[in-house]
Amino acid sequence: MTTTPRRASRREQHRVGGTGAKVTTRNTLIAYAFLMPFLILLVVYHTWPVIFGTYLAFTKYNIISPPQWVGLANFRELFADEQFWSGLKNSLKYILIVPVIQVIAILVALLVNRPMKGIGFFRTAFYVPVVTSFAVVGLMWNWMYQQGGAVNTILGFIGLPQKGSFLNNPATALYAVMFVTLWKGIGYYMVLYLAGLQSISPELEEAATIDGASRIQVFWNITLPGLRPTILVCSLLSTISAIKVFEEIYVMTQGYPAGSTYTALFYTYSRAFQDYKYGLAAAGGIIIALISIIFGLINFRLTRGGKVDA
Amino acid sequence: MLEAGRSDLQTDTFAITAARLKAKRRQRRRLTDLLAYAVLIVIALIMLYPFYWTFITSIEPTGNIYEAKILPKSVGIRNYAEMWKGTTVPFWRLILNSVVICTLGVTLTVTLATLAAYPLAKMRFPGRDLIFYAILALMVLPNESGLIVNYITTIKLGLLAQTNPVLDAIRQYMAVVLPGLASIVGLFLLRQAYLTIPLELIEAARIDGGSELTIWRLIMLPLAMPTIAAFAILEFVAYWNSFLWARIMLPDKNMLPLSAGLLELSGTFSTNSRAVMAGAVITIIPILIVFAFGQKYFMKGLEGAVKG
Numbered sequence: 001m002t003t004t005p006r007r008a009s010r011r012e013q014h015r016v017g018g019t020g021a022k023v024t025t026r027n028t029l030i031a032y033a034f035l036m037p038f039l040i041l042l043v044v045y046h047t048w049p050v051i052f053g054t055y056l057a058f059t060k061y062n063i064i065s066p067p068q069w070v071g072l073a074n075f076r077e078l079f080a081d082e083q084f085w086s087g088l089k090n091s092l093k094y095i096l097i098v099p100v101i102q103v104i105a106i107l108v109a110l111l112v113n114r115p116m117k118g119i120g121f122f123r124t125a126f127y128v129p130v131v132t133s134f135a136v137v138g139l140m141w142n143w144m145y146q147q148g149g150a151v152n153t154i155l156g157f158i159g160l161p162q163k164g165s166f167l168n169n170p171a172t173a174l175y176a177v178m179f180v181t182l183w184k185g186i187g188y189y190m191v192l193y194l195a196g197l198q199s200i201s202p203e204l205e206e207a208a209t210i211d212g213a214s215r216i217q218v219f220w221n222i223t224l225p226g227l228r229p230t231i232l233v234c235s236l237l238s239t240i241s242a243i244k245v246f247e248e249i250y251v252m253t254q255g256y257p258a259g260s261t262y263t264a265l266f267y268t269y270s271r272a273f274q275d276y277k278y279g280l281a282a283a284g285g286i287i288i289a290l291i292s293i294i295f296g297l298i299n300f301r302l303t304r305g306g307k308v309d310a
Numbered sequence: 311m312l313e314a315g316r317s318d319l320q321t322d323t324f325a326i327t328a329a330r331l332k333a334k335r336r337q338r339r340r341l342t343d344l345l346a347y348a349v350l351i352v353i354a355l356i357m358l359y360p361f362y363w364t365f366i367t368s369i370e371p372t373g374n375i376y377e378a379k380i381l382p383k384s385v386g387i388r389n390y391a392e393m394w395k396g397t398t399v400p401f402w403r404l405i406l407n408s409v410v411i412c413t414l415g416v417t418l419t420v421t422l423a424t425l426a427a428y429p430l431a432k433m434r435f436p437g438r439d440l441i442f443y444a445i446l447a448l449m450v451l452p453n454e455s456g457l458i459v460n461y462i463t464t465i466k467l468g469l470l471a472q473t474n475p476v477l478d479a480i481r482q483y484m485a486v487v488l489p490g491l492a493s494i495v496g497l498f499l500l501r502q503a504y505l506t507i508p509l510e511l512i513e514a515a516r517i518d519g520g521s522e523l524t525i526w527r528l529i530m531l532p533l534a535m536p537t538i539a540a541f542a543i544l545e546f547v548a549y550w551n552s553f554l555w556a557r558i559m560l561p562d563k564n565m566l567p568l569s570a571g572l573l574e575l576s577g578t579f580s581t582n583s584r585a586v587m588a589g590a591v592i593t594i595i596p597i598l599i600v601f602a603f604g605q606k607y608f609m610k611g612l613e614g615a616v617k618g
Contacts, residue, residue: 023434030522031429035441038426042492045460046448052462053455063462108353111346124605125354128361131601131608133551135569136590139576140360143367143583146376150363153378183357191609244454247554251573265454272458273558282455289452 056282063278074283084284086259087267090174091288094242094263095295097178102235104182105189106227110219112190113197123194127187134184138251141180142167167253170260177248177261184248189234196230197223232303239299240292264288361594368587375583389584393592397578399563401589404571407483408550411567415487415549420542423496424534428526430497431504432512442501449494460489461559470561482565486556490549496541499611503537504530540611543604550597568593 057074059067078084112123129137144150145166152162163169166176200223208218246265249255255262255270265288272281367375371386394401429435430442464470469485472478507530515525531538553570560566563574572593576586601608 023436027433028435031433031435031438034429034433034522034526035426038422038492038497039441041422041488042445042448042494044463045489045492046453046456046494048463049453049456049459050448050451053453053459056455056459063465111350114343114346116343116346122350122354124602126357128598128601129357131547131551131597132361132594133553133569133597135551135553135573136593139572139586139590140364143376143587144360144363148374149376150360150378157378187357250554268454269457272461278458278462281458285454285458286452288454292452 053282053285056279057286058283059279061278062276067279070279074279075287077280078283078287083259083262084264084267087262087264088287088291090260090262091243091245091264091291093174094178094181094245095239097182097242098235098238101182101185101189101238102231105186105234106193106231108186108190109193109197110223113194123190126190129184130187132184134247134251137180137184138248141176141183142252145176168257170258173253173257173260177252180248180252181242181245185238189238192234193227193230196227200226228303232300235303236296236299239295243288243292243295264291364587365591368584368591370584389582389588390592392579392582392585393575393588396575399566399571399574401571401592403564404566404568405592407565407571408568410483411486411556412546412549414483415490416542416545418487418491419493419496419545420538422491423493423500423541424531424538425526427497427500427504428522428530431501432507432509432530433522445494445497456489457555457558460555464488464559470559472561478562479565482560482562485559486565486567487549489555490552493541493545496545499537499541500534503534507533536607536610539604540607543600543608544611546600547597547608 056067058069058071060070060073061067108126112119112126146152147165147168149165151166152164156162163172166172204222204226205218208222213221244265245263246269249261249263249266250269253261255266264284268281268284268288271277271284363379366379366382368389369385369387370382371384371388373383396404430438464485467485469481469488471481511529511533512525515529520528550567551569553567553573556565556567557570557573560570563571566574568589572586572589575589576583579585
């Protein structure tokens with residue numbers, strides 16, 4: 001009994017390779033010829049940065065002369081650098097965006113999952129910011145955030161206090177940038193949640209409704225648990241990109257005003273490309289990577305590994 | 311007779327109650343639909359207004375530039391004309407750079423992925439599974455120093471050397487696209503697509519003496535076309551929108567793609583944001599066109615990419 005499926009899977013494996021395809025030297029060479037261009041570029045631009053970047057963190061390097069081994073000196077300099085800590089703090093603050101963006105994306109996905117006329121238009125509209133370059137998005141919001149600009153006019157119109165220039169005020173700048181990340185990201189997560197919603201069997205929800213469950217009960221007990229794998233993936237993606245936030249900072253504020261939007265990855269960028277301290281920047285990169293991994297694990301625990309029946 | 315009448319009456323009352331319930335439910339449904347539309351419209355306004363605002367401000371020659379507006383106070387093409395003239399870098403050059411970079415990038419990325427996915431899906435050779443899993447593992451490895459090391463690699467490869475204008479241009483275009491050419495997501499998408507192609511087709515071609523390259527070209531590519539189209543659209547959007555790498559690395563501002571050049575111009579045009587807005591509108595238009603026509607493919611590619 002137990003051997004049958006195993007044999008089948010073995011046959012399957014054979015079938016993937018092709019029956020006539022014996023493992024010959026000729027075939028192997030052909031296979032590697034197909035793979036080679038891809039593999040070479042992958043090694044040069046993906047594998048090498050991981051290896052060399054790690055090595056660089058323990059060296060002093062200026063591109064012209066070969067790297068000099070300095071041990072943990074870069075890490076010591078990093079931990080003594082107040083700018084690094086404040087960058088890290090801002091990156092961690094950025095994680096605040098994760099629950100907000102996920103809750104809104106789930107609600108929006110529920111809305112556009114309704115079979116209503118013209119729903120396709122809304123799905124497309126919410127996705128337009130996702131396909132727009134951060135260069136354009138950042139500039140647009142920079143203009144709208146000006147003193148007396150569109151955002152302030154609208155705030156005044158709905159009776160809220162006007163804030164002056166959002167990006168010149170250290171108290172508001174980081175949150176203003178976070179709102180742009182939120183605005184640009186909702187459509188992306190909405191599409192993923194939509195796919196998640198459509199994979200939940202409608203029979204289950206129907207059965208519960210017939211058994212007298214209210215809509216809210218159906219949502220809490222069937223829809224939300226069904227979405228758990230998607231929630232895991234999405235919150236993981238958004239936590240990691242929050243810690244590594246960079247493009248919006250680069251376009252909108254460059255870390256100003258008063259360092260209030262200076263994030264961890266922006267620190268490594270400016271150490272490398274403004275101060276030419278490549279080793280120090282690489283050390284910063286390693287610390288950011290470690291923090292991302294830790295938060296990834298925390299996330300995994302919080303969403304219980306994305307198991308539906310947890 | 312009497313019994314039947316009573317039961318008729320009963321069914322009638324049932325029918326009436328049922329109809330009433332249905333009407334009530336329909337009414338409630340219409341009410342929630344209305345509420346849903348209201349919320350959707352508010353979100354759509356928040357999502358689309360910045361684009362609309364940028365557009366109407368870009369066609370407005372004068373007026374209060376940054377305030378919220380519903381219609382332009384006046385209409386003219388002055389801002390577009392100024393953008394077109396540019397200052398240091400002519401605008402047509404930025405568009406040309408973007409077109410070259412996108413064409414090169416999309417063609418090469420798609421070609422490399424369609425080639426590399428073939429042996430991984432349909433051939434048997436030592437190291438196949440090892441290579442596949444090594445590539446997947448690479449996806450989760452931390453790569454925070456990618457920008458820095460790739461910059462160093464680009465310099466060391468001599469791609470930023472300046473000798474003569476034509477060669478420099480070719481080298482710098484290559485410097486922009488090379489780091490992104492090996493797309494792991496693309497490899498995964500195409501391998502999935504190839505796996506669904508029946509092996510009988512390939513075997514028949516092999517028996518007929520078709521070379522692997524012929525099989526790839528005449529069987530795999532046509533049958534995987536929907537996935538290839540989805541991937542190509544994803545890549546087009548990615549190349550058109552990318553600005554960071556080019557702006558950090560390129561020594562020659564004349565080589566910048568449109569979105570990177572826009573940031574450059576927002577510095578030089580700091581006193582004339584309207585002209586930059588005109589540039590922003592021009593930068594978005596191709597993406598909106600591609601997205602509008604290829605939306606179905608795009609979403610398919612996106613979902614596939616995340617599942618991978």
